[in-house]
Amino acid sequence: MKKILLTLTGVLALSTAYAQTDDNMNEATSTSSDYNRWSVEVAGGVNKVQRPISTGYFQSTPSFYNADFGVRYMFNNKFGLKLDAGYYNLSEDSDSMEFESHYYRADLQAVANLGRIMSFETWTNTFGLLGHAGFGYAQLKTEDKAFTDRMLNFMAGVTGQIRLSNRVALTGDFSTIFNARQDMAWDGQNPANVGRGFQGIMFQGTAGVTFYLGGAEKHADWFAMDSMLQQKIDDLEGRLATIETGLTDSDQDGIPDMFDAEPNSMAGVAVDQKGRTIDRNGNGIADELERYFDTKYGTSNATASSGAxxxxxxxxxxxxxxxxxxxxxxxxxxVAGINFLVKYLKANPSATTEVIGYADEVGNSDYNKSLSTKRAEKVKQILVDAGISGSRLMISGNGEDASVNKSSKEARQIVRRVTFKIK
Incomplete structure (x- = not known):
């Protein structure tokens, strides 16, 4: 029996040590606040003794009743310990001589969350499975004899779980109890007459309720570490993807799009620290191009080469x-920007131009299409009033320009525009 006790004690010790080691390994990715660890368990059910029992005495199959109460602490979402106590009423069936015995026990057991170990979370968040095993102390008493049989026991079983909420779960348990040093038969009428070791055997089945304690959202029974880590990894990957996208420089002005207030600025034109085209007089033409136009295409310098x-x-x-x-x-x-187009068209009488209107994305698409056409028509009228024949001007409304950030006020200002195509 000593060898058996030492072996079982070793198994329990190793389970507890592994639980603590596993808890330390997970400390980098989880804290005690991630999930609740304490729970209270209440259950009741039936039992059936196997041996020893006196000749002529029989117990019903199953026999009512027994009650369990336990407190459990989880080191992590896979391993823990529980301290529990049970009471069992043992009585005869219809074919037996009368007897009534009472069995009391208290056990410290290691608990393994088999549902998490077997990754139940990949297919269910409602059903769970626990395994438990441990040692304890027990007493057997009977109604008609003044004795107390004191013994050691070993208990092992599995507990199915149905989660009703993050605070409550239904349980169904099947366990086997082995008694060592049991001197009396279960009926309490005669000595056990058994050898050394775990000779007394009892089976039990219970249904009960587990109440989860703590301030976190979930208990360790239902906390899937792998799923949480995967979610964190997915979140980080999403953030990295956003950063990578934001670091793209669409208009190649040296300012990443995520910091660029004007992500579609003209290529090769100087911009400020926020990626905006430098246009101090706000006439729609970059300052450096305006100087080029004034130098290369002033009224006195309207040549064919500069016109090209x-x-x-x-x-x-x-x-x-x-x-x-x-x-x-x-x-x-x-409006001053139109002057450059007027200069070009007057210097090149055979040239025609398309006047193209745009709107931002705010509002109804059909309305924005109409508004972009009205803008093109207004600019055409200004050109006609400046002396350009209307036959040389074609208008088109291209509707919404979705090339910029819709939520940016500055970006929306950029796309509310009219552009030109010389033919």
């Missing part, structure tokens, strides 16, 4: 006319 350069710049979107929100009238500052 200007045509390229206009067609590449370096000249724009801007509008306020929900307005078809150009801003006062950006």
């Amino acid at each position: 350069d200007v045509k390229s710049l206009i067609n590449d979107g370096y000249v724009n006319v801007y509008f306020d929100f929900n307005s078809a009238n150009p801003t006062t500052e950006s």
Whole structure:
């Protein structure tokens, strides 16, 4: 019996040590606040003794009743310990001589969350499974004889779980109890007459309720560490993807898109620290291009060669006319940009141009399509009033420009515009 006791004690010690080691290993990724560890367990059910029992005495199959009460602490979401106590009423069936015995026990048991170990969380968040085993102290008494049989026991079993909420779970348990040094038969009428070792055997089945204690959302029974880590990994990967996307420099102005207030600025044009085209007079033309236009394409320098350069710049979107929100009238500052187009068209009488209107994404798409057309028509009228024949001007409303961040006020200002295409 000593060898058996030493072996079982070793198993229990190793389980507890592994639980503590596993808890330390998980400390880097979880804390005690991640899940609750304490629980209280109440259960009741039936029992059936196997041996020893006196000749002529029989117990019902199953026999009512027994009651269990326990307190459990989980080191982590896989291993823990529980201290529990049980009471068992043992009585005869209809074919037996009368007897009534009472069995009391208290055990310290190691608990393994088999549901987490076998990754139940991959297919259910409702059903769980616990395994438990441990040693304890027990007493057997009977109604008609004044004696107390004191013994050691070993108990092992499995407990099925049904989670009703994060605070309550239903349980169903099946366990086997082995008694050592049992001197009397279960009926209490005669000596046991058994050898050394764990000779007394009893089976029990119970149904009960587990109440989870603590301030966290879930108990360790239902806390899936792997799932939590995977969620954290997914979150980090999502953040990295957002950063990588934000570091893209769409307009190649040296400012990443996530910090760029004007992510579609003209290529090659100087920008400020926020990626905005430098346009101090707000006329829709970058300052450095404005100086180039004044130098290369002033009224006295309107040559064919310089005109070709200007045509390229206009067609590449370096000249724009801007509008306020929900307005078809150009801003006062950006009207000056039309002068460059007027200069070009007067210097190149055979040239025609397409006047293209845009709107931001705010509002109804059909309305924005109409608004972009009205903006193009307004700019055409300004060109006609400046002496350009309407037959040389074609208008089109391209509706919404979705190339910028819709939530950015500055970006929306950029796309409320009219651009030109020289043909």
